[in-house]
Amino acid sequence: MRPIGEQTVLVTGATSGLGQHLVQRLAAGGATVIAHGRDTQRLHRTREQIRAATGREVDTVQADLADLAQVHRLADEVLDRYPQLHALVNNAGVGFGAPGAGREVSADGIELRFAVNHLASYLLARRLADRLVASAPARIVQVASAGQLALDPDDPFTEHDYDGVTAYCRSKLAQVMASFDLAADLVGTGVSVNAVHPATLMDTAMVREAEQAPMSTVKEGVDVVWWLLTDPDLDWVSGYYFDGRKETAAPDPQADDPAARAWLRRLSDSLVAR
Ligand SMILES: NC(=O)c1ccc[n+]([C@@H]2O[C@H](COP(=O)([O-])OP(=O)(O)OC[C@H]3O[C@@H](n4cnc5c(N)ncnc54)[C@H](OP(=O)(O)O)[C@@H]3O)[C@@H](O)[C@H]2O)c1
Numbered sequence: 001m002r003p004i005g006e007q008t009v010l011v012t013g014a015t016s017g018l019g020q021h022l023v024q025r026l027a028a029g030g031a032t033v034i035a036h037g038r039d040t041q042r043l044h045r046t047r048e049q050i051r052a053a054t055g056r057e058v059d060t061v062q063a064d065l066a067d068l069a070q071v072h073r074l075a076d077e078v079l080d081r082y083p084q085l086h087a088l089v090n091n092a093g094v095g096f097g098a099p100g101a102g103r104e105v106s107a108d109g110i111e112l113r114f115a116v117n118h119l120a121s122y123l124l125a126r127r128l129a130d131r132l133v134a135s136a137p138a139r140i141v142q143v144a145s146a147g148q149l150a151l152d153p154d155d156p157f158t159e160h161d162y163d164g165v166t167a168y169c170r171s172k173l174a175q176v177m178a179s180f181d182l183a184a185d186l187v188g189t190g191v192s193v194n195a196v197h198p199a200t201l202m203d204t205a206m207v208r209e210a211e212q213a214p215m216s217t218v219k220e221g222v223d224v225v226w227w228l229l230t231d232p233d234l235d236w237v238s239g240y241y242f243d244g245r246k247e248t249a250a251p252d253p254q255a256d257d258p259a260a261r262a263w264l265r266r267l268s269d270s271l272v273a274r
Helices: 017-028 040-054 068-081 112-134 164-185 205-209 217-231 258-272
Strands: 008-011 032-037 057-060 087-091 138-143 191-197 241-245
Touching: 008 017, 017 032, 017 040, 017 217, 032 040, 040 057, 057 068, 057 258, 068 112, 068 241, 087 112, 087 217, 112 138, 112 191, 112 217, 112 258, 138 164, 138 217, 164 241, 164 258, 191 217
Parallel strands: 008 032, 008 087, 032 057, 087 138, 138 191, 191 241
Antiparallel strands: none
16 A cells, blocks of 8 residues: 555545544545535645644536536546545435434435435446556545445335435445445455445444434544544555454345345446436
8 A cells, every 4th residue: 555645635525524524634644635615615625624723735627416417427536536536425414304304315216315325436436446446555434334235126215104214324335235245346456445344433423413412532433534534554454344443343134145136236326327
């Protein structure tokens, strides 16, 4: 792994919570940081805060990940602007939502948590994979969650018995399943792919919206993602789900079912096709 000061790193969801703290630490470490956000004002504020805290500049890219056309545009922009990319942190996410909140859909009419948490991260990683391979050694970190539920092939978009927690947990397992597949596809390329539960109930916007009592600090989650991004001992570690730093953590059994992963991949490919 290159020293962090020689890396170009894209972090999605960098205008809040874990993503914002992570880009600040990356900037302080001297990385070329591409901070993604959906809102230009929040991106501007994040850039100002990082400049004030570290004296360093970060680049910004804007896209609403609830719109697959914008995810494609984001990938095009990153490929256009950055000849090298050494790490992708798929961090942006939609949480449980407020208690009792109704089902939401993306701009493409897809259940929102599946669309943002899984499909957008799936598409971005697939679109940027060749650039990461060309820049190897490189790492992809999927910020998933220990909150996981098996997907229902008869109801992949949680149209029945909807609640935000179920939709979130299904989307987070989908992220883990997709990262296992991508890791297998990238074996031997020098690009690792790992999924991680950063910490439980960090004090962030999505936890506050869900009216959950925080149990962890944001720093605890950032420390875990930083470790996955930078520890030289992890150079050859790929295709794992980590609960914090525990690589022996077992995801929901559906993640280890090749037929379920193949089904999810067919579904995802059909949805993200331009
Ligand atoms: N908090 C926890 O305890 C916990 C536990 C396990 C896993 N995680 C995961 O950690 C990651 C970071 O979450 P967090 O806790 O830091 O929550 P957060 O503070 O709510 O941050 C979520 C980020 O995702 C962005 N985002 C949401 N919808 C988006 C969209 N449609 N397009 C583009 N960006 C979008 C948000 O943008 P805005 O700034 O514009 O709102 C924000 O930057 C998530 O993937 C989450 O599932 C969190």
